[in-house]
Amino acid sequence: MAGVASRCGVGMSQQKRELPALLRLDDVGASVGKRTLFERVSLSVEAGVAWAVVGPNGVGKTTLMRILAGVRTAEQGQVWLHARRLSEYTRREVAREVAVVPQSSSPVFEFSALELVLMGLHASRPRFSLPSSEDRQRALKALARLEVEELANRPVSSLSGGERQRVVMARALVADAPLWLLDEPTANLDLRHQLGLLEVMRQHVEGGGAAVAVLHDLNLVHRYFDRVLLLAPGRALGWGRPDDVLNDEDVSEAFELPMRRVEVEGRQVWLA
Numbered sequence: 001m002a003g004v005a006s007r008c009g010v011g012m013s014q015q016k017r018e019l020p021a022l023l024r025l026d027d028v029g030a031s032v033g034k035r036t037l038f039e040r041v042s043l044s045v046e047a048g049v050a051w052a053v054v055g056p057n058g059v060g061k062t063t064l065m066r067i068l069a070g071v072r073t074a075e076q077g078q079v080w081l082h083a084r085r086l087s088e089y090t091r092r093e094v095a096r097e098v099a100v101v102p103q104s105s106s107p108v109f110e111f112s113a114l115e116l117v118l119m120g121l122h123a124s125r126p127r128f129s130l131p132s133s134e135d136r137q138r139a140l141k142a143l144a145r146l147e148v149e150e151l152a153n154r155p156v157s158s159l160s161g162g163e164r165q166r167v168v169m170a171r172a173l174v175a176d177a178p179l180w181l182l183d184e185p186t187a188n189l190d191l192r193h194q195l196g197l198l199e200v201m202r203q204h205v206e207g208g209g210a211a212v213a214v215l216h217d218l219n220l221v222h223r224y225f226d227r228v229l230l231l232a233p234g235r236a237l238g239w240g241r242p243d244d245v246l247n248d249e250d251v252s253e254a255f256e257l258p259m260r261r262v263e264v265e266g267r268q269v270w271l272a
């Protein structure tokens with residue numbers, strides 16, 4: 001395996017030098033108790049770029065997303081949002097910059113789908129203000145974009161896993177935050193809706209936003225993501241362009257399973 005540094009050299013700063021980093025990780029590491037999950041991860045999330053985070057169960061993907069969202073402090077290194085340390089922002093300031101789609105969300109209260117989507121607007125509205133009719137139209141449009149408009153008045157607790165996932169994605173869409181953090185956004189979705197959701201993410205990125213998403217399907221990484229971070233138990237194996245980072249040797253090592261990448265009709269496909 002080549003060293004991490006050689007692959008990190010495929011930094012986006014060389015590719016899109018003109019675009020400022022929204023989020024930057026400097027030598028970031030995380031551990032739980034005495035167990036190191038990963039260390040020395042240094043990368044930039046720039047406008048116009050989608051990053052995927054991949055690796056086996058329990059390797060630290062959600063932990064990393066929590067660090068990027070500012071709800072967990074990294075044991076090592078620094079995270080920068082624009083030019084300031086992420087830790088210096090208030091929660092409300094972070095929410096204006098970062099929209100989060102968590103791995104799974106169980107509603108505590110009986111909100112309707114529309115109310116849940118409207119929560120995406122809270123950070124950019126005066127405190128305790130009621131949503132305007134324009135806000136409601138925006139939220140309905142976001143629900144329609146995710147093909148769940150007809151669920152607007154349904155209690156979120158009554159939705160199926162896949163329906164709820166798309167409603168939560170609509171909340172990110174309406175928030176208008178430049179950076180999206182998506183933790184397994186496709187987990188509960190059938191293939192058509194997985195592709196639809198990733199098209200929505202792509203549109204956000206092409207429009208000058210950025211995204212970081214945890215994914216388990218490596219085939220989708222090649223198709224929808226510009227950069228990937230590959231985590232293995234105890235360390236980050238590499239980060240950079242999917243075609244470089246996701247090689248047979250490193251992917252097999254990370255997942256502790258012999259895996260092979262083949263090309264089918266111009267697409268990269270993984271075989272186990």
Ligand SMILES: Nc1ncnc2c1ncn2[C@@H]1O[C@H](COP(=O)(O)OP(=O)(O)OP(=O)(O)O)[C@@H](O)[C@H]1O
Nearest residue numbers: 032033037055056057058059060061062063064103
């Ligand atoms: N508060 C905690 N206390 C103890 N261990 C924790 C805590 N939070 C996370 N862990 C452990 O840290 C490891 C990484 O968890 P994390 O949720 O980041 O993994 P993941 O890569 O997202 O996994 P998955 O693919 O299963 O979602 C796991 O072994 C988890 O049990």
